Amino acid sequence: xxxxxxxxxxxxxxxxxxxxxxxxxxxxxxxxxxxxxxxxxxxxxxxxxxxxxxxxxxxxxxxxxxxxxxxxxxxxxxxxxxxxxxxxxxxxxxxxxxxxxxxxxxxxxxxxxxxxxxxxxxxxxxxxxxxxxxxxxxxxxxxxxxxxxxxxxxxxxxxxxxxxxxxxxxxxx
Amino acid sequence: xxxxxxxxxxxxxxxxxxxxxxxxxxxxxxxxxxxxxxxxxxxxxxxxxxxxxxxxxxxxxxxxxxxxxxxxxxxxxxxxxxxxxxxxxxxxxxxxxxxxxxxxxxxxxxxxxxxxxxxxxxxxxxxxxx
Numbered sequence: 001x002x003x004x005x006x007x008x009x010x011x012x013x014x015x016x017x018x019x020x021x022x023x024x025x026x027x028x029x030x031x032x033x034x035x036x037x038x039x040x041x042x043x044x045x046x047x048x049x050x051x052x053x054x055x056x057x058x059x060x061x062x063x064x065x066x067x068x069x070x071x072x073x074x075x076x077x078x079x080x081x082x083x084x085x086x087x088x089x090x091x092x093x094x095x096x097x098x099x100x101x102x103x104x105x106x107x108x109x110x111x112x113x114x115x116x117x118x119x120x121x122x123x124x125x126x127x128x129x130x131x132x133x134x135x136x137x138x139x140x141x142x143x144x145x146x147x148x149x150x151x152x153x154x155x156x157x158x159x160x161x162x163x164x165x166x167x168x169x170x171x172x173x
Numbered sequence: 174x175x176x177x178x179x180x181x182x183x184x185x186x187x188x189x190x191x192x193x194x195x196x197x198x199x200x201x202x203x204x205x206x207x208x209x210x211x212x213x214x215x216x217x218x219x220x221x222x223x224x225x226x227x228x229x230x231x232x233x234x235x236x237x238x239x240x241x242x243x244x245x246x247x248x249x250x251x252x253x254x255x256x257x258x259x260x261x262x263x264x265x266x267x268x269x270x271x272x273x274x275x276x277x278x279x280x281x282x283x284x285x286x287x288x289x290x291x292x293x294x295x296x297x298x299x300x301x302x303x
Contacts, residue, residue: 007226007228007229007230010223010225010226010230010232011232011302011303012221012223012232012233012302012303013302014302117302118301118302120302120303
């Protein structure tokens with residue numbers, strides 16, 4: 001364990017959302033390379049194979065990892081057996097073309113990557129990768145508002161790292 | 174100068190100068206007043222701090238962005254023309270530089286900056302995460 005005290009991580013972050021079918025040609029290899037070495041070049045290679053979802057409502061981009069099933073132990077108390085990972089994002093630029101493209105992703109295994117919009121610290125961007133999860137699409141059309149298209153993924157996983165890979169990627173050329 | 178709030182201001186002003194070489198870039202109100210026109214103003218705004226932390230932890234920075242030009246106060250057509258050109262230029266700056274805009278674009282009707290000299294333009298606030 002290597003916890004460090006400081007205020008460096010207290011940052012308000014916004015993210016760009018990239019998404020594509022998990023079986024997109026070349027994507028699996030690019031992700032393997034990126035997971036082995038989270039460099040800007042390798043991250044850009046993954047992003048190049050994904051499409052940007054946007055414009056999204058900034059605070060709708062929501063990734064959560066919560067406790068799943070648990071057992072009450074007689075000595076140790078609550079033992080959590082798994083975690084529930086969820087991700088949602090709401091597209092506000094819901095043009096008919098964008099809606100049709102998202103419908104094609106619905107029900108299929110997808111790869112999603114969140115990339116920090118700005119940089120923080122010494123030219124770093126936080127990148128969060130979720131690979132090979134079934135994507136669900138839903139929409140809400142209300143008078144007096146723009147059309148909202150929402151994508152969602154959810155899966156029970158043994159630990160947080162099984163749901164997402166998170167890294168600060170150095171943007172210095 | 175080491176504060177990111179200040180160094181970012183300098184970096185943004187330099188980038189504006191490179192992208193819009195025909196406009197003078199003013200980093201403060203006084204620099205704008207004493208400079209040449211048409212001008213793009215980029216003034217220091219607010220360094221927002223995370224209230225959840227006891228230590229100072231800035232989370233976002235805002236800067237005031239404006240475009241100004243001199244007009245002839247006796248010529249309504251010139252005034253209208255300068256209002257149009259400065260508004261279009263401000264939209265152009267936002268699009269070209271990819272700024273996130275925090276507040277509405279508001280008109281600055283007219284300001285006297287010297288004997289017989291008046292400027293008009295538009296102003297907004299741009300925001301960056303720290």
